[in-house]
Amino acid sequence: EVQLVESGGGSIQPGGSMRLSCAASGFIFRNHWMHWVRQAPGKGLVWISRINSDGSIVNNEDSVEGRFTISRDNAKNTLSLQMSSLRAEDTAVYYCVLEIRGRGNFDYWGQGILVTVSS
Amino acid sequence: EIVLTQSPGTLSLSPGERATLSCRASRSVTSAYLAWYQQKPGQAPRLLIYDASSRATGIPDRFSGSGSGTDFTLTISRLEPEDFAVYYCQHHSQSPEYPFGQGTKLEI
Numbered sequence: 001e002v003q004l005v006e007s008g009g010g011s012i013q014p015g016g017s018m019r020l021s022c023a024a025s026g027f028i029f030r031n032h033w034m035h036w037v038r039q040a041p042g043k044g045l046v047w048i049s050r051i052n053s054d055g056s057i058v059n060n061e062d063s064v065e066g067r068f069t070i071s072r073d074n075a076k077n078t079l080s081l082q083m084s085s086l087r088a089e090d091t092a093v094y095y096c097v098l099e100i101r102g103r104g105n106f107d108y109w110g111q112g113i114l115v116t117v118s119s
Numbered sequence: 120e121i122v123l124t125q126s127p128g129t130l131s132l133s134p135g136e137r138a139t140l141s142c143r144a145s146r147s148v149t150s151a152y153l154a155w156y157q158q159k160p161g162q163a164p165r166l167l168i169y170d171a172s173s174r175a176t177g178i179p180d181r182f183s184g185s186g187s188g189t190d191f192t193l194t195i196s197r198l199e200p201e202d203f204a205v206y207y208c209q210h211h212s213q214s215p216e217y218p219f220g221q222g223t224k225l226e227i
Contacts (some may be wrong), residue, residue: 025135035217045164045207059215069141095163103170104211105154109163 002026004096011116016086022079022110023095030054030074033099035106036081038092046092049081050099053115064090087118121145123208125220133227138195140223142208147188152211155184155193158222159204166205168193195225203227 013015021032036049045104048061049070122145151169156164166175168184181196208220
């Protein structure tokens with residue numbers, strides 16, 4: 001059974017930094033692209049970052065480019081998102097997402113973790 | 120940049136009825152990269168349909184997807200109480216972009 005479990009969220013002041021982690025199990029982690037998708041309170045879904053299977057390709061959505069860094073540790077089956085220069089508009093539930101089919105779809109989702117940026 | 124527009128914003132129906140949800144792309148897109156998701160309150164989204172018309176693992180056959188070019192449809196043939204949720208369409212392009220529609224709320 002695929003499991004994706006996020007950790008590391010919480011409340012932080014504007015301008016601060018936070019690191020999210022996602023522990024993956026139930027599939028061969030090192031074989032698949034992984035993503036982060038976020039959802040602001042009461043709003044829709046927004047893709048923000050992706051990383052390929054070996055970590056050599058990363059892409060970010062424009063609003064987080066230069067502030068957020070996605071990475072992975074295939075030995076530990078862990079995906080991470082390092083977030084810096086956080087803004088109020090970064091407040092959202094962050095989902096760790098597995099793309100297993102390789103067709104740009106989000107096949108499995110973690111339960112999500114809330115990040116609140118507020119003074 | 121592709122924009123996906125879903126309609127209606129809210130759809131009010133009763134169990135047993137048929138639901139038809141629309142997703143329109145701002146320009147023609149590849150059907151192979153069009154997906155639909157269901158999200159219930161307090162839960163993560165769940166993949167329902169990929170490649171515009173293929174059901175994901177474990178998805179009941181009352182859910183079906185269709186369409187091509189700029190117009191795509193998610194149909195729920197006979198609504199069950201557990202189907203009342205928010206539905207999102209999503210596409211993937213090579214830019215890379217992964218735009219979502221704004222969602223359709225299906226309510227009783």
